[in-house]
Each structure stands twice: as structure tokens, then as C-alpha cells.
Amino acid sequence: MTDRVLTGDRPTGPLHLGHYFGTLRNRVELQRQGADMVVIVADYQVLTDRDVAERLRETVDGLLLDYLAAGLDPEATTVFAHSAVPALNQLLLPFLSLVSVPELQRNPTVKDEIQHSRQSSVSGLMFTYPVHQAADILFCKGNLVPVGQDQMPHIEITRTVARRFNERYGPVFPLPEGLLSVAPVLPGTDGRKMSKSRGNAIALSATPDETARLIRGATTDADRHITFDPGLRPGVSGLVQLVALCQDRDPHEVAAEIGDAGAAALKRTATDAVNEFLAPMRERRAAYAKDLGAVREVLRRGNERANELADQTLAEVRAAMGTVY
Incomplete structure (x- = not known):
């Protein structure tokens, strides 16, 4: 059946x-x-x-x-x-x-x-x-x-x-x-669970520029070395997990790759990963929205x-x- x-x-x-x-x-x-x-x-x-x-x-x-x-x-x-x-x-x-x-x-x-x-x-x-x-x-x-x-x-x-x-x-x-x-529960740009009501969500309908702005404003911390530790570093780990999900990779591998490059590099990586991931959805959405x-x-x-x-x-x-x- x-x-x-x-x-x-x-x-x-x-x-x-x-x-x-x-x-x-x-x-x-x-x-x-x-x-x-x-x-x-x-x-x-x-x-x-x-x-x-x-x-x-x-x-x-x-x-x-x-x-x-x-x-x-x-x-x-x-x-x-x-x-x-x-x-x-x-x-x-x-x-x-x-x-x-x-x-x-x-x-x-x-x-x-x-x-x-x-x-x-x-x-x-x-x-x-x-x-x-x-x-x-x-x-x-x-x-x-x-x-x-x-x-x-x-x-x-x-x-x-x-x-x-x-x-x-x-x-x-x-x-x-x-x-x-x-x-997994996907953290939003403030490290808490992604939610419309919390204003920390990246919408599927967000433009590339909106996505970049949201990720630039994401919460991180003062430690330059990037690690994946959701309990102690929710903001940084949320961005790492976002990259990992969009690229179908292990989050620890993503964090190790960025290493000492810091939060700015992490945010650039996350922006590129999300925009690349959403690109085909944006294309389909634009086509449907015409009618x-x-x-x-x-x-x-x-x-x-x-x-x-x-x-x-x-x-x-x-x-x-x-x-x-």
C-alpha cells in the first residue's frame, strides 16, 4: 500500500x-x-x-x-x-x-x-x-x-x-x-533556534543581498579560531552548521577549514554557501512568480x-x- x-x-x-x-x-x-x-x-x-x-x-x-x-x-x-x-x-x-x-x-x-x-x-x-x-x-x-x-x-x-x-x-x-x-535544529543568526517570530531567520525568498546582510549581522564571539561547539559557541556554531548543511559536509570539517581566519571569513563562507544553495530555488521561484x-x-x-x-x-x-x- x-x-x-x-x-x-x-x-x-x-x-x-x-x-x-x-x-x-x-x-x-x-x-x-x-x-x-x-x-x-x-x-x-x-x-x-x-x-x-x-x-x-x-x-x-x-x-x-x-x-x-x-x-x-x-x-x-x-x-x-x-x-x-x-x-x-x-x-x-x-x-x-x-x-x-x-x-x-x-x-x-x-x-x-x-x-x-x-x-x-x-x-x-x-x-x-x-x-x-x-x-x-x-x-x-x-x-x-x-x-x-x-x-x-x-x-x-x-x-x-x-x-x-x-x-x-x-x-x-x-x-x-x-x-x-x-x-538538526538549525540555529538562526543569533544562535537561537531559527524562527520567523525571533527575527533571526534567513527566508527561502531572501535575495542574495538580503542574505549577505543577515549573515553579516549574525552573532559571533571574540575567539578568532573557529570551532564547532554548539553548547559553548552557539553563534559561531550556527554559522558553521549552516555551511555544513548547504554543502552537505561535516561541521567539524568546515570549522577546521576556516581555522584561524576568524568570524569575518566564516561569514563570507556562510554567505557564499547559502547563496549558492538557494540559487536554483530562487530561479524556480522567479519563474513561478511570473504567473x-x-x-x-x-x-x-x-x-x-x-x-x-x-x-x-x-x-x-x-x-x-x-x-x-
């Missing part, structure tokens, strides 16, 4: 190199291996920690361009928008009846998201976030979900929902497995297929529950 992989992103801003090495590269590889890739543009989920979703059309266009530039093939991968698939969201009602409030309260990922929320109080949307993700995964009967370790509790909630539905109403859903990423109508057509076609999958699953759910009148 062909694996069906469900993954996706919230359209909250440009994807960056951390996203690429953490998830996008794996998606392209799974696509190459023949997996049925279903990628969600989780526009509703933007509202979990924001009062409004600003400039959403522009952000979604940018996300689609990032996907295509990174190598996702619209002929082999289904890309769809959360808000465009009513039957997916209708699954929430029966799914919410299958989990308890204490189970949601104990979810460590939700706890962390609530703690870092921009909102003054917790919305019902944020509180039920794991059940939304269960609907995202189960509507298409996804059986593999690439996640980081911190997202595994969401997979467990999804498995709980699927198992309880099957026990109560009959076998409809597979029990999905989390596909753990082995990619946003065709890019939006990718999403429209993906929405059509996602609706077909969701309608079929909802019909099975209604039949199992005895709500076909």
Missing part, C-alpha cells in the same frame, strides 16, 4: 532555511519515493494564537511559491487550504466527543502554545487545536505524519480519536504513525482533490454513526 503522508504549515510568513532542512527537504524526498503527499495550508489555524489573520492572501501566495521553489511537484503532491474543505472541518464535531477536557489540558504542546500565545486569553480554537490536527490527518486517512519530537503528543491524540471512533462505530480510520525528523494565476491554480486543483477525499471520509463516518437519513 502506498503511504499517504499528511503535513503542512500555517501561513504566517515566509518559510526559511530552518523549515527547509527540518521538513521541506524530507517532503521532497518522500515525494520522490512515491508517497501520496497531502500538504495542508492551515489558514484557519493561524487564528489559534492571533486575533486576525493579516494579509492572508499574500502570505498564502508566498507559501505556495516557497513549496514550488523547494521542489514540491503539483502533479505529485496535493496542496490545499484548510478553509476550503468543509467536510474536513465537519469531522470536528464527532471527534470532539471522543476526547475529554482533561486530556486536552494535559497536552504539553497545547500548554506550550498557550504559554507563548499573543492572545490575552485562551480561545476554544487554541484549546481544541489537537483535535483540529486529528481532523487534518484523518480526513484523508493519512498514515504517516512527519513531525518533530515536540509534536508527538498531537499524533497520540489523533491515534486516540481514531481508535475510539473505530471502537464505538466500527473500523473507518487507520492509526497514523509519527515520522520523526532526524534533521500567480497558475500558482493559485495549483491550490484550486488541490482543494478539489482534498474535497473529494473529505467528502468520501465524511460519508463513511455518517454511515458508521447511523446519521444518513
Whole structure:
């Protein structure tokens, strides 16, 4: 049986190199291996920690361009928008009846998201976030979900929902497995985890000059000798790791090669490595950006297929529950 992989992103801003090495590269590889890739543009989920979703059309266009530039093939991968698939969201009602409030309260990922929320109080949307993700995964009967370790509790909630539905109403859903990423956490230009919200990210859409400026401003230290020691030298080591990932090399080898040449040489090396690595993506992105109508057509076609999958699953759910009148 062909694996069906469900993954996706919230359209909250440009994807960056951390996203690429953490998830996008794996998606392209799974696509190459023949997996049925279903990628969600989780526009509703933007509202979990924001009062409004600003400039959403522009952000979604940018996300689609990032996907295509990174190598996702619209002929082999289904890309769809959360808000465009009513039957997916209708699954929430029966799914919410299958989990308890204490189970949601104990979810460590939700706890962390609530703690870092921009909102003054917790919305019902944020509180039920794991059940939304269960609907995202189960509507298409996804059986593999690439996640980081911190997202595994969401997979467990999804498995709980699927198992309880099957026990109560009959076998409809597979029990999905989390596909753990082995990619390292990529530090940003300040040595902390690369993140849009921290302003330390190098976007996949950054120009060569923007990339050079961001790397010139990266945090380093006073020791001229370059080594790879993430614990003691996060800034320097982050740049070394960036070079190593872009050139598919060992970071210790990169550091030894620069040696006593200092932080300025490290930054020049990192700038050249990143710009060379991003060059083909920039070329593909520029080509796609010339026709946003065709890019939006990718999403429209993906929405059509996602609706077909969701309608079929909802019909099975209604039949199992005895709500076909």
C-alpha cells in the first residue's frame, strides 16, 4: 500500500532555511519515493494564537511559491487550504466527543502554545487545536505524519480519536504513525533556534543581498579560531552548521577549514554557501512568480482533490454513526 503522508504549515510568513532542512527537504524526498503527499495550508489555524489573520492572501501566495521553489511537484503532491474543505472541518464535531477536557489540558504542546500565545486569553480554537490536527490527518486517512519530537503528543491524540471512533462505530480510520525528523535544529543568526517570530531567520525568498546582510549581522564571539561547539559557541556554531548543511559536509570539517581566519571569513563562507544553495530555488521561484494565476491554480486543483477525499471520509463516518437519513 502506498503511504499517504499528511503535513503542512500555517501561513504566517515566509518559510526559511530552518523549515527547509527540518521538513521541506524530507517532503521532497518522500515525494520522490512515491508517497501520496497531502500538504495542508492551515489558514484557519493561524487564528489559534492571533486575533486576525493579516494579509492572508499574500502570505498564502508566498507559501505556495516557497513549496514550488523547494521542489514540491503539483502533479505529485496535493496542496490545499484548510478553509476550503468543509467536510474536513465537519469531522470536528464527532471527534470532539471522543476526547475529554482533561486530556486536552494535559497536552504539553497545547500548554506550550498557550504559554507563548499573543492572545490575552485562551480561545476554544487554541484549546481544541489537537483535535483540529486529528481532523487534518484523518480526513484523508493519512498514515504517516512527519513531525518533530515536540509534536508527538498531537499524533497520540489523533491515534486516540481514531481508535475510539473505530471502537464505538466500527473500523473507518487507520492509526497514523509519527515520522520523526532526524534533521538538526538549525540555529538562526543569533544562535537561537531559527524562527520567523525571533527575527533571526534567513527566508527561502531572501535575495542574495538580503542574505549577505543577515549573515553579516549574525552573532559571533571574540575567539578568532573557529570551532564547532554548539553548547559553548552557539553563534559561531550556527554559522558553521549552516555551511555544513548547504554543502552537505561535516561541521567539524568546515570549522577546521576556516581555522584561524576568524568570524569575518566564516561569514563570507556562510554567505557564499547559502547563496549558492538557494540559487536554483530562487530561479524556480522567479519563474513561478511570473504567473500567480497558475500558482493559485495549483491550490484550486488541490482543494478539489482534498474535497473529494473529505467528502468520501465524511460519508463513511455518517454511515458508521447511523446519521444518513
